[in-house]
Amino acid sequence: VKVSDVGERAIVEFARRICKSGPRVKVGIGDDAAAVDIDGKYLVATTDMLIARTHFPKGTTAAQMGLKAVVVNLSDIAAMGAEPLGLIFSVGLPRTLSVRFVKDMIRGMDRTARSYGAYVVGGDLDESGEIIIAGAAFGLAKKGRLLTRSGARPGDLIAVTGELGAASAGLKILLDKIPVKGYERLVRAQLEPRARVKEGLALANSGSVTSAIDTTDSLAANAWQVSRTSRVKMIFDHEKLPINHVVKKFSRSRGLNVDDFALFGGEDFELLFTVRLSGWKKVQRASRRLGTAVTLVGRITKGRGVFIKRRGEIKNLPDRGYEHFV
């Protein structure tokens, strides 16, 4: 049986079963990040690897590679409701790469990390056939304020920060070499994403958010992860989804299905979260203070699975999105 036969999720599940947990391990394998009890607080840690061939569309600049390596890791810290502290990077570089490129990449890392109040504090360097950036980020979460994938409960509301679909539409434009004119925002969302760090902290501090995950794989695939881990049913309302309006325009003009970006496209790095009914007003106030939109997109009920309501009909939402073994 080969790795490609079973896929990424099955291997993560093997790892979750094999790796024993320790007395201080609050959250182990299978969430956005791990959380370890360090007396009074949780140390939150995550790692994400980017490999040039798979993760960086042609034309990605060195600085954008550095930026993205920081953002993918901080997004996981954000989804735990933690404050990021530092980042470390293991970098594999081809011998023939220019030193200028490497410096630009490091500058991109440094600038991006600091824009979130975090710092690049260490690394390791190796020779490799293509550019590989394996990052790890760590931060701190307050006890009782940690956001996981497992806390959603029947009666909770489902909400999402920002807008959906821009990053994957941008990727389509780059991969299919579609003229960028008019779609600059989409391409930028793909090449220079942002992590919802302040938002994650605010959601955690509200005390009313019951679960959170970042939309790395896709709204649908990440919702399925929450549904499985929390053992609840999620029902989305298609009309309410905050789909980026440039994505709508792009889809219309090209005869593409907007859902392929908004529901099944990855890398928006928004926070998909659930909140107690009684806490929604508080979350709205916090989001206004930060100037970040939060939109109610559905609700949690008893049961299992992820569904979507569209024109009065409720249908199953396929568990589909970016996976690294396809």
Next chain:
Amino acid sequence: VKVSDVGERAIVEFARRICKSGPRVKVGIGDDAAAVDIDGKYLVATTDMLIARTHFPKGTTAAQMGLKAVVVNLSDIAAMGAEPLGLIFSVGLPRTLSVRFVKDMIRGMDRTARSYGAYVVGGDLDESGEIIIAGAAFGLAKKGRLLTRSGARPGDLIAVTGELGAASAGLKILLDKIPVKGYERLVRAQLEPRARVKEGLALANSGSVTSAIDTTDSLAANAWQVSRTSRVKMIFDHEKLPINHVVKKFSRSRGLNVDDFALFGGEDFELLFTVRLSGWKKVQRASRRLGTAVTLVGRITKGRGVFIKRRGEIKNLPDRGYEHFV
């Protein structure tokens, strides 16, 4: 100018200059691990990437790959005098790799981590052309007890844990396909190294150790790093070096220079440390309690550079060892 023209050390130095430090960053780029102040303690974090082609000689088993990925990271935590807590891994796998292999690798990680009181708590999975294991480890160090590369002072003694040369002699045996009979210990030192975690903690707790580094690159290369960072002169005594006796036998029987393993061979993962004269007895007692040999191998004086005394003559010790851009 290409990456291969300037080499690993120059790029690390660029990164050290580019990446700004933050108020909580006690140790940034350029030591065995980073240390960040988290109120009362230091959070210590490190990352090390292993790429199959470069790091795993043919015949390395899946479990040994997992073991080594843990050990290289915990060795850096040990060299800071920190207590390890957790490990996270970004793993790149070829699609055609067998699932059994992957499970064995994860089992090797889990078992090894737990043997040091640490846990595998998270990871990321990607498709790649060859096996890549980028690990990160984190732990805690007490304030005032952190071991860095920069604290060596004139008058200090230089010491090393364990023995020298076995891992690189083992690598030579594997690469040159030399019959293993009689040299099993050397091959094992290469494929199943140990990290000096308890020893690092004991050295830190002694309060007399002024600097430490793990011998990943080679005794010579790692000594040069201490000399440069601490701005001191290091003088080793060749007669006193605890060279593994099987390495001596192997070198004699093959007409090889034992120094190529003991001084310039990497991956022994011993701790090379400096200690105040007044603290040596205390360090000896601690090492006896742990059952790990510590050997005095030289002394620190004013000046710069690394030297070695042999048959009454003091010569410059070349800054040579494993580097990943050669």
